[in-house]
Amino acid sequence: MTKVLIITGTDTGVGKTICTAALATRYAGSALRADGVGGAGSAVRAGGGSVAVVKPAQTGVTADEPGDLDDVRRLTGLTDLHEGVRLRDPLAPTTAARREGVPLPTVAAHAKFIDDLAITRETVLLEGAGGLLVGLDEDGHGLAELAAALNTPFAxxxxxxxxxxxxNHTGLTVEALRARSLPIDGLIIGSWPAEPDLAEQCNLDDLPVTTGVPVIGRIPAGAGQLDQAAFTAAAPGWFA
Ligand SMILES: Nc1ncnc2c1ncn2[C@@H]1O[C@H](COP(=O)(O)OP(=O)(O)OP(=O)(O)O)[C@@H](O)[C@H]1O
Ligand SMILES: [Mg+2]
Structure with a gap:
């Protein structure tokens, strides 16, 4: 059974964060209600599964600006949220850290943190920074190396x-994961329009055929603007 679900994307800005929030709602099930059951800092655990969310590197925000985990909190009420390192410039973590002159944790350190969290949570959701090959530490290791360093089952x-x-972009990402023998649960379309154009309609059929990976979810366009009650009520329905 998967304990760590790793949310990567074909690019930055594809909707990983909203997808992470939707998955948190799905995995928490009845444990996560619109009133934010669980209490500050605690895992949500009241009949559904306990879910923690980790963002190992958050770039493009100052210390007092909201990051991706604040979006997850706003949309879901979940409070078991863990940010690794925060960097000011809206750049890849290694580039932003170099410009700021701050050291980055190793991916092994991130993996250890996540393994420890997974001991007491049923599911840990891990949102990467940008796409799969973006570096997270000074050795140039990224999400793939972090995954390989986990002792907890993951996909x-x-x-x-x-x-x-x-x-093309999805095929490249899937190929890179397969080349590293990393398991893939599925594809999630980060923003699915109310009125899909011809390419979008065809892609829905072609993505699983060309990649060999099923489309397991579609987040409706505009989902990020929903309030918490509407988001948590609707999100489980966005997955196959
Ligand atoms: N389904 C959606 N409905 C509404 N807005 C969306 C949706 N998906 C993404 N967005 C918007 O698109 C932008 C990028 O999405 P998001 O921040 O989730 O990307 P990301 O893949 O997490 O990027 P990053 O690499 O920075 O973490 C955000 O402003 C977000 O609000
Ligand atoms: Mg994000």
Whole structure:
């Protein structure tokens, strides 16, 4: 049984964070209600599964600005949220850290932190920074190396765009995961429009055929603007 679900994407800005929030709602099940059951800092645990979310590197925000985990909190009420390192410049973590002159934790350190969390949570969701090959530490190791360093069972999901170009980008990401023998649970379309164009309609059929990976979810466009009650009520329905 998967304990760590790793949310990567074909690019930055594809909807990984909203997808992570939707998955948190799905895995927490009845444990996660719109009133944010669980209490500050605690795992949500009241009949559904306990879920923690980890963002090992958050870039593009100052100390007092909201990061991706604040979006997860706003959309889900979940409070078991863990940010690794925070960097000011809206750049890849290694680049932002170099410019700021701060050291980065190793991916082994991130993996240890996640393994420890997974001891007491049923599911840990891990949101990467940007796409799969973005470096997370000074050795150039990224999400793939972090995954390989985990002792806890894990699988990836790949968040993809809906439109023209996604067959190539999704294929490249899937190929990179397979080349490293990393398991993939499925693809999730990060923003699915109310009125899909021809390419989008065709991609829905072609993505599983060309990648060999099923589309397991579609997040409706505009989902990020929902309030917490509407988001948590609707999110489980976005997955196959
Ligand atoms: N389904 C959606 N509905 C509404 N807005 C969305 C949706 N998906 C993504 N967005 C918006 O698109 C932008 C990028 O999405 P998001 O922050 O989730 O990307 P990301 O893949 O997590 O990027 P990063 O690499 O920075 O973590 C955000 O402003 C987000 O609000
Ligand atoms: Mg994000």
């Amino acid at each position: 990836f999901v790949v968040v993809t765009r809906s439109g023209l170009g996604t067959l």
